[in-house]
Amino acid sequence: MAHGASLVARLPRVRGPYQPGAAIKDLTWFRAGGPAEVLYIPPDAEDLALFLKELSPDVPVTLIGVGSNLLVRDGGVDGVVIRLGRGFMNVTADPMNRLRAGAAALDVAVAKAALEAGLTGLEFMRGIPGTVGGGLRMNAGAYGREFKDVLVEALALDRRGARVRLTNTQMGFEYRRANAPADLIFVEAVFQAAPGEKPAIEARMNEITDARSSTQPIKSRTGGSTFKNPPGEKAWQLIDRAGCRGLRRGDAEVSTMHCNFLINHGKASGDEIEALGEEVRAKVKAATGIELEWEIKRIGKKGT
Numbered sequence: 001m002a003h004g005a006s007l008v009a010r011l012p013r014v015r016g017p018y019q020p021g022a023a024i025k026d027l028t029w030f031r032a033g034g035p036a037e038v039l040y041i042p043p044d045a046e047d048l049a050l051f052l053k054e055l056s057p058d059v060p061v062t063l064i065g066v067g068s069n070l071l072v073r074d075g076g077v078d079g080v081v082i083r084l085g086r087g088f089m090n091v092t093a094d095p096m097n098r099l100r101a102g103a104a105a106l107d108v109a110v111a112k113a114a115l116e117a118g119l120t121g122l123e124f125m126r127g128i129p130g131t132v133g134g135g136l137r138m139n140a141g142a143y144g145r146e147f148k149d150v151l152v153e154a155l156a157l158d159r160r161g162a163r164v165r166l167t168n169t170q171m172g173f174e175y176r177r178a179n180a181p182a183d184l185i186f187v188e189a190v191f192q193a194a195p196g197e198k199p200a201i202e203a204r205m206n207e208i209t210d211a212r213s214s215t216q217p218i219k220s221r222t223g224g225s226t227f228k229n230p231p232g233e234k235a236w237q238l239i240d241r242a243g244c245r246g247l248r249r250g251d252a253e254v255s256t257m258h259c260n261f262l263i264n265h266g267k268a269s270g271d272e273i274e275a276l277g278e279e280v281r282a283k284v285k286a287a288t289g290i291e292l293e294w295e296i297k298r299i300g301k302k303g304t
């Protein structure tokens with residue numbers, strides 16, 4: 001990785017701050033992994049569009065939301081890591097029972113705005129600890145609903161800073177992924193809801209919150225579900241069957257509470273957590289013949 005300061009000298013002049021060598025582990029739930037060569041926090045879509053338009057095409061760009069499905073490797077991330085700033089956090093309801101949300105808004109904030117507006121259909125978002133942008137990329141979902149079921153359209157910027165509008169179909173949603181071009185940066189989304197009764201909406205959200213805290217290690221340093229559920233199977237059951245519950249590598253552990261979650265008990269490095277995940281994959285393959293696919297996005301290079 002080149003020294004971040006020398007990359008900054010090559011970057012477009014924009015308002016958003018550049019932070020060379022930023023410890024992006026602090027922006028992830030795992031709290032592990034190496035630095036970004038440069039972290040850029042665009043204050044709004046205008047700044048981001050200008051940045052992308054003027055950025056040399058050879059500089060890699062990596063997006064992070066709140067890092068709830070993200071593992072950073074120890075060698076850090078080359079190029080520019082972007083985390084959307086305050087101007088991407090607005091959530092507003094419109095008269096057509098839709099919610100328009102900036103891509104840096106938390107899913108929880110969207111759920112809360114829906115409750116305040118007396119709109120139902122978005123209660124599941126109460127249980128997902130990520131941003132709208134991360135949810136679009138991951139087709140995040142819980143309790144039988146996912147982004148695919150509620151998205152009207154997404155707005156994005158392409159690698160050259162041009163605005164792109166994507167319908168639900170154009171997002172190419174599948175289980176925990178969107179097939180929309182990988183270089184798109186989502187900046188906004190519009191969700192469809194329906195009129196509902198506030199007490200019922202609130203009760204459902206409370207149910208979801210309670211169910212979460214009793215079944216998932218939500219107060220731990222984790223990345224959520226590590227592996228996708230293979231067709232017709234539950235990843236956690238396969239991991240359990242392979243004897244991996246509680247498996248440890250240093251401070252990295254397969255959660256004893258929900259064994260599709262990996263936990264950093266404090267000092268685990270990004271590479272250690274990834275190696276533990278690979279060990280789980282190998283053991284599951286040996287025990288069941290099934291190859292688990294990572295759901296967690298891993299970014300950056302391994303350390304030395």
Ligand SMILES: Cc1cc2nc3c(=O)[nH]c(=O)nc-3n(C[C@H](O)[C@H](O)[C@H](O)COP(=O)(O)OP(=O)(O)OC[C@H]3O[C@@H](n4cnc5c(N)ncnc54)[C@H](O)[C@@H]3O)c2cc1C
Pocket residue numbers: 029062063064065066067068069070084103127128129130131132133134135136137138139140141142184185186187216217218222223224225297
């Ligand atoms: C305790 C816990 C519980 C969880 N429960 C669930 C659950 O029930 N259901 C579920 O689906 N997920 C769950 N997750 C995973 C995670 O919350 C979701 O995948 C979430 O959508 C990720 O959002 P994020 O902002 O944290 O994205 P990040 O983890 O920061 O990034 C995830 C991916 O999205 C991309 N991305 C982020 N923002 C943008 C953007 N603006 N434009 C383009 N790409 C972007 C990143 O490049 C990366 O590839 C859980 C995680 C935790 C820690």
